[in-house]
Amino acid sequence: MHHSSFLLENSDFPITLASASPRRLQLLEQIGINPEKIVHPRINETPQKKELPRQYVQRLAQEKLSAGRELSLESPMILAADTVAAAGRRILNKTKDVKIAEKQLRLLSGRRHRVYTAVILYNAKTQRISSRLVCTIVHFSRLTDKQLFSYLETDEWKDKAGSYAIQGYAASFIKSINGSYSNVVGLPLFETAQLIRGQGLIP
Template sequence: MKVILASSSVRRQKLLYRIIDDFDVIVSNFDESLVEFEGDCAYYVMELAQKKAASVEKYLNNKANDRNIIVGCDTIVSFKNKILGKPGDEEEAFDMLKLLSGNVHKVYSGITLIDTLNHKIKKDFVCTDVKFSTLSDSDIVKYIKKGECLDKAGAYGIQGYGGLFVEEIHGCYYNVVGLPLNKLSKMFRSMGVNL
């Protein structure tokens, strides 16, 4: 049996190495814009995760006797039920961080596991509340200049310098980084895979 991560995220790969010694990475080619957000963040991230995993399963076109467990994952930041994706530029990053300043936002991760041998699918999600301190404009500009915000949902990374903005977190820290390890481990066990 082989575990396959359907993600190009270096952060997810590093987290997965904490619980699995050996896995492959096959980047999903699924176009995320095909899934429309209709107001339910949990459903939305689970759909994205499932579509990513399914596109890798289709790519593999496995023979019946090959067993792979494909891990699909997607993470979003939500503030007042509005999704804050990866900022397109520094101005958008500034606006996002200004919005999060002094407020509580939610980070959702959807996870899907697909067993390619029997096509069994497990999907679930995790939600974490994150409270930001009040940020000055200069704090935000200084952070943006560090260059770690443009490739991250919500324009910050809790595992980097952006962690300085986080006053409180209620829920799974690893979810905020991008891969909730506790939930993932339980999902593997529910498929008969002991890590």
């Protein structure tokens, strides 16, 4: 039996992805979902005073969804997500500043931290919003200065939650992860697929 048809390999999926992240797109494609449209919602990503990491990602995913709805009014479904790394209550946001990246990586060095992703799926026809919040624990080895500075030179840390990419060179510093690997890349695939299954779009 030829099963590739259910994966809709070459056809577009009736979903708009409200995310500028190329990693999210790759992850969706990995499970056979090619969104028919991609929009780049522009939102203010500054954390609010005393906002906890889990509240922060849920709020941002919600704001991306609202922006995505405005940008694609005809879309039957919109998928939005936001990912953040957190050391305790502290949000480790994406950065382009090497000094901030160094500070964040020193904070993660030798410790466990959490990565949260909030995923939201909106069905325009039923007006139903379903969401998931996924948390993964990542254990970093203690980084030597040499390791830290050679990593900063790779530029891989730019625009990544926590200033590292688990699917890149930083994998050589990560002792273990507890939970969803794809969540740390930027989209928890099992939970995202569950939301899409809930709409009857995939088996």
